Amino acid sequence: MIRPYPRWAIIAAVLALAVMTLFLYTSVMHRDRRLPYHDSFAQNKATEWTPIGGNWQLIDGAVVNRSDENGAKLVTGSSRWKDYQLDADVKLIGHDGDVGLIARVGDEERGADSYNGYYIGLRSPDSALVIGHADHGWMEGRPVAMLGGVQIGVWYHLTVVLFGCDIGAEATNLVSGQKTYAAFEEKLCVEQGKIGLRSMSTGGAWRNINAQAATPAALVAIRSRSSFLATPNYPTREDDYDNMREAYFSSTFLPARSYRVEPALHNHSSGVPPVSIEMVRTSESQTAEVKLQGVVTLTSPLYIQDDSGGIQVELSSPVALNLGDEVEVTGRTQERDGSPFLLASNLALRGDHTLVAPVSVTSTQAAGGAFDARLVELRGILKGKGTSGNQITLQMEDSEQMFRIMDSGNLSLKTYDALAPGSELRVRGICTIGPDNQPGADAFTILLGSMEDVEVLSGPPWWSPRMLPRYILLVLSLIAAGLYTYLRIERWNMRAILDERERIAYSMHDTLAQSFAGVGFQLQGVRNGLRSGTLKFHAAMEKLDIACNLATQTHREASAQISALHPEYTESSDILTALQRSTQFLLAGEFPRLELVRSGNPRKLSMTTRDALFQIGREAISNILRHAAASKITLKLIYEARQVALEICDNGRGFSYPEHAEDFGVRGMRHRAERAHGKLVVETSPGNGTCVKARMPCGSRFGFAKRLQLYRGSGGPRGR
Amino acid sequence: MAVLAIANCFICGCHSASSHRFISAIPRDETVAYSVSEHAGLSNAAHRHNISIYWNGSSGTNGTEQQIAMVERAISRGYLGIVLTPTAPFSLDTVIERALAKKIPVVILGAPISLPRDPNLSFILNDYQRSGALAAERIHQRIGNKGDIAVVGIDPMSPGSTIDADAFESTLHEIAPNINIVSRLTGPYSPGQAEIAIEQVLDEHPHLKAIYSLNLGITHGAVAAIRDSQRDGLITLVGNDQALDLLFLVRQNVIDSLVVQDMRGMGVQAVENIVALHEGRTIPPVTYFQPVLLTRANIDTETMQQRLKMDWRPSP
Numbered sequence A: 001m002i003r004p005y006p007r008w009a010i011i012a013a014v015l016a017l018a019v020m021t022l023f024l025y026t027s028v029m030h031r032d033r034r035l036p037y038h039d040s041f042a043q044n045k046a047t048e049w050t051p052i053g054g055n056w057q058l059i060d061g062a063v064v065n066r067s068d069e070n071g072a073k074l075v076t077g078s079s080r081w082k083d084y085q086l087d088a089d090v091k092l093i094g095h096d097g098d099v100g101l102i103a104r105v106g107d108e109e110r111g112a113d114s115y116n117g118y119y120i121g122l123r124s125p126d127s128a129l130v131i132g133h134a135d136h137g138w139m140e141g142r143p144v145a146m147l148g149g150v151q152i153g154v155w156y157h158l159t160v161v162l163f164g165c166d167i168g169a170e171a172t173n174l175v176s177g178q179k180t181y182a183a184f185e186e187k188l189c190v191e192q193g194k195i196g197l198r199s200m201s202t203g204g205a206w207r208n209i210n211a212q213a214a215t216p217a218a219l220v221a222i223r224s225r226s227s228f229l230a231t232p233n234y235p236t237r238e239d240d241y242d243n244m245r246e247a248y249f250s251s252t253f254l255p256a257r258s259y260r261v262e263p264a265l266h267n268h269s270s271g272v273p274p275v276s277i278e279m280v281r282t283s284e285s286q287t288a289e290v291k292l293q294g295v296v297t298l299t300s301p302l303y304i305q306d307d308s309g310g311i312q313v314e315l316s317s318p319v320a321l322n323l324g325d326e327v328e329v330t331g332r333t334q335e336r337d338g339s340p341f342l343l344a345s346n347l348a349l350r351g352d353h354t355l356v357a358p359v360s361v362t363s364t365q366a367a368g369g370a371f372d373a374r375l376v377e378l379r380g381i382l383k384g385k386g387t388s389g390n391q392i393t394l395q396m397e398d399s400e401q402m403f404r405i406m407d408s409g410n411l412s413l414k415t416y417d418a419l420a421p422g423s424e425l426r427v428r429g430i431c432t433i434g435p436d437n438q439p440g441a442d443a444f445t446i447l448l449g450s451m452e453d454v455e456v457l458s459g460p461p462w463w464s465p466r467m468l469p470r471y472i473l474l475v476l477s478l479i480a481a482g483l484y485t486y487l488r489i490e491r492w493n494m495r496a497i498l499d500e501r502e503r504i505a506y507s508m509h510d511t512l513a514q515s516f517a518g519v520g521f522q523l524q525g526v527r528n529g530l531r532s533g534t535l536k537f538h539a540a541m542e543k544l545d546i547a548c549n550l551a552t553q554t555h556r557e558a559s560a561q562i563s564a565l566h567p568e569y570t571e572s573s574d575i576l577t578a579l580q581r582s583t584q585f586l587l588a589g590e591f592p593r594l595e596l597v598r599s600g601n602p603r604k605l606s607m608t609t610r611d612a613l614f615q616i617g618r619e620a621i622s623n624i625l626r627h628a629a630a631s632k633i634t635l636k637l638i639y640e641a642r643q644v645a646l647e648i649c650d651n652g653r654g655f656s657y658p659e660h661a662e663d664f665g666v667r668g669m670r671h672r673a674e675r676a677h678g679k680l681v682v683e684t685s686p687g688n689g690t691c692v693k694a695r696m697p698c699g700s701r702f703g704f705a706k707r708l709q710l711y712r713g714s715g716g717p718r719g720r
Numbered sequence B: 001m002a003v004l005a006i007a008n009c010f011i012c013g014c015h016s017a018s019s020h021r022f023i024s025a026i027p028r029d030e031t032v033a034y035s036v037s038e039h040a041g042l043s044n045a046a047h048r049h050n051i052s053i054y055w056n057g058s059s060g061t062n063g064t065e066q067q068i069a070m071v072e073r074a075i076s077r078g079y080l081g082i083v084l085t086p087t088a089p090f091s092l093d094t095v096i097e098r099a100l101a102k103k104i105p106v107v108i109l110g111a112p113i114s115l116p117r118d119p120n121l122s123f124i125l126n127d128y129q130r131s132g133a134l135a136a137e138r139i140h141q142r143i144g145n146k147g148d149i150a151v152v153g154i155d156p157m158s159p160g161s162t163i164d165a166d167a168f169e170s171t172l173h174e175i176a177p178n179i180n181i182v183s184r185l186t187g188p189y190s191p192g193q194a195e196i197a198i199e200q201v202l203d204e205h206p207h208l209k210a211i212y213s214l215n216l217g218i219t220h221g222a223v224a225a226i227r228d229s230q231r232d233g234l235i236t237l238v239g240n241d242q243a244l245d246l247l248f249l250v251r252q253n254v255i256d257s258l259v260v261q262d263m264r265g266m267g268v269q270a271v272e273n274i275v276a277l278h279e280g281r282t283i284p285p286v287t288y289f290q291p292v293l294l295t296r297a298n299i300d301t302e303t304m305q306q307r308l309k310m311d312w313r314p315s316p
Helices: A007-029 A216-223 A238-248 A277-282 A363-367 A410-418 A465-532 A537-565 A575-587 A607-628 A666-675 A704-712 B002-012 B033-048 B063-076 B093-101 B128-143 B159-175 B191-204 B216-228 B244-251 B263-278 B302-307
Strands: A050-052 A056-059 A062-065 A070-076 A084-092 A098-106 A116-123 A128-135 A138-145 A156-163 A166-173 A179-185 A194-200 A204-213 A290-299 A302-305 A310-315 A326-336 A339-351 A375-388 A391-397 A402-408 A424-432 A445-447 A454-458 A593-599 A632-639 A643-650 A679-684 A690-697 B022-026 B052-055 B081-084 B106-109 B121-126 B147-154 B179-186 B208-213 B236-240 B257-260 B286-289 B292-295
Touching (some): A098 A128, A098 A156, A116 A194, A128 A179, A138 A179, A138 A238, A238 B244, A277 A339, A363 A375, A391 A424, A666 A679, B022 B033, B033 B263, B121 B128, B121 B263, B128 B257, B216 B244, B244 B257, B263 B302
Parallel strands (some): A310 A339, A402 A445, B106 B121, B147 B179, B208 B236
Antiparallel strands (some): A050 A070, A098 A116, A116 A128, A302 A310, A679 A690, B257 B292
16 A cells, blocks of 8 residues: 655655756756956967857857957956955057946846946046946946056956955056056945856957955955045936046047057058959059058958959068958969969958948859858858857858858857757858858858857757757657556456455455354354254244344345445436435435425536545445434535535434444444545434535645545445 | 646746837847946836837947848837837838838837838937037147047948048038048948058148047047157047046046037937827827937036946936
8 A cells, every 4th residue: 555645745856856967957057157257368268258259269268259249358257256356467459449348247238238247347538447337338436547557468467356345457568567446336236146258349359367255355456556435426417427528537538539540550551552352352463562452341351442353462570450441451472272362461451340241142152263252141040050160160051052161269159059950040141252161062161250150040940850850759758658547447447346346346245245144144043043953933933034134234225335336316417306316325215304405506426536525425324224223314414615425314213422422333434434534523412313525626726646645545444 | 728828838938028018129239338328218218108128239249230130139029119219321212111001110229221201200319500519619728729630430331420520521621621531441440450551641640639539440540640759739530439447537537528429318209109000199200319429527527427328227
């Protein structure tokens, strides 16, 4: 017999399982996001970083953003990091922007100030170290004029300490050693969040990123060296900004700088007029130098583009450029595997923030070569993917062509991992018909700036031959589960049947068998007495009377048990009607006057309730007929809002309760009522009749465990 | 079921304020001072109606696509309304019409783009004719009745720009017919390109007395060009729209004046339009706001500072 588990134990077990699952999930997801943290850029690893906008690459142990996008971000860490010190080296690549770190970041998304957290950075227009709070808008907390200015192309070390609601920053020029400090306290501060890198309107580079638990001493070290603000500025009016500028930047603010060339990059061969890129591409290689003007469309390798076309540029020494930079390049045209490129002798920066819109082409147009070295956009289906060192390669196909997409930089791995073969992608990059394209294989290659230039238009179809084994496995698993469940139910069903048979056997043993034994004993006594001649007439009649009574009683018992087993009395009939029919069987025609009373709105009762009420009623009536000597039995069925009550009352002799409860099966009836989530009350006293009242819920309110228990037939009275 | 829901929420990282009412505000450039003033107007008005503003605009690259994505986000999330300053005149028509088809009120701010009339569509525009007239009057005031001037930054793809330029010319012709427009530069230049182009104009016209610039980027280039040409103080530069550094240059007398839109007022009106539509009230399809001329003399007046106000945080 299986002991039923209480409902509360099952709920507690489910809750415990859910909590454990959540805990395990959290631990697994955040196993690598504990402090201290140090980047792995030197090992060309950055998979824990999430790019949001920008054009991010790993170069020489640093992470570089080549885009002028407003608010390009790279984020990592845990949203639960609270008080920490964040260190990093930062460098501005372009002009008119700022580059720095973000801390206690949450709600991050693409956009200039689209996050909630703190920004600490170096701003070039006013040569400032600035700390502020962004919450999908910008609040400038504390700008400080940088000693020595903010130089383009120079590495600075930033240290940011967040402790409680105090924020402090130290910026060190790694060339000159000059240090600048800023700090403030914010009353209602952002208390925790991730770390990140951010650039605004210019490209930037970061390296040596460390995050560790902050100490009060670290904050004090900065605070004591800065003009600490108890409340951040957070200017809201133009004159607030003007006052702030007067206070901090009167000597360093130089707006409206020239956008022209840096002196160091000035072109000395200014007499050569520029030609169009298309002219260079269609001419033979020349020994004379040519000058081209174009916009940077890819930085690594370097490609520039003007209105006529695009071309790759090879530099003798690296130059930090951003996408959108306008350059003037002087050099000699060369050719490699049928594709021209410019071997540059000089490069000058003419301007920046110039966007080149990609041309939307078909794969056949791209394969035709007309868009070689140009920024294009096209669609295709991802057939496969692979990595080789830092290089990511996506094999693509559409109805007409097969082509390849290549990207370098481990910052793309998250996006790369998420791409599923069979997906339809839209990609943007430089189209090349280059040396890696072998005849008969890929028609062309698209060089990506970053995996941000890959957009998933639709996922793989749910049906594919590759998925077939999985679906078969799933179906087989479902069939196996169904079979198992079916077999278990059948087993439970069989057990219930066997249990019921056992109960019937015991019942028959206790009643019919005993009764027949008694009849047999009496008849045997009469026979023996007649045979021996010792039995007198009246004694023989007495024994025969006993035997007849026993037989009659046995007949009644047998009829009662048969009626209890007959399903129609419990399923289709009204309970009172079923009980009335049942009493007919018990007395074979003679019974006290039976009164049936119904009240309330009849409603459907659950099988369990019906069965319990019928059995209780039958037992009570049986007791009345056997013991009460009543002339009237009242059966009352009362339908209430959610419960139903059955009252069986007689005007018989009554009995002492609870002393004789065991004699009249009250315990058994009470057990039946409790199993049906009901209650049983007996009202009786000697000479005053008896009322047995059972009340229980109408519908099925049993939980799964209870149903299972009932179905498996465990527990309950066996009618012994 | 409750446990599974909580677990799902935790794993999916659901946000806490998903039941709040939102208006999506999509500026062209969210960082510039005039956009921040718009944000301030939106936030303050929204706060009065217990509405939140979701503020996010183009971040520079793929700006139009970003704006389209944000409009679609507003549609999918069932926002109360959309306030949009399109980066391009036609590229957002389809997604705007999709929003209108879903009965989401759309307010186009600042840019008179061409869209079919719809009861849920309204425009809140700067009076560009007045902008041009203000600039013409200022230049007349500064240089007198005659002289050579240039108009730079005319964007043929922007109806507001052409209205502004036409109004400038017609007003100038009316009040100072002897002032000659010797150069008209068209096209959306980057600041660097503008600097080079304007330098060329200065080289070609050594007696140039004034420049009227029609957008922010061109004004930056014009300042750099004037400085590079060492003509500081000799050329009156009148620009359009405000950025913090340009306002500083007005204070420094590098820029003579700026025609400033009432972006804050437009932001307030945009929220009121959306709220009115949800309450079943009708709204005018187009509302014009008057620009003013900001100079060194009036920049510190309370009226001007209120127009420039940038406090986008909801008032307590």
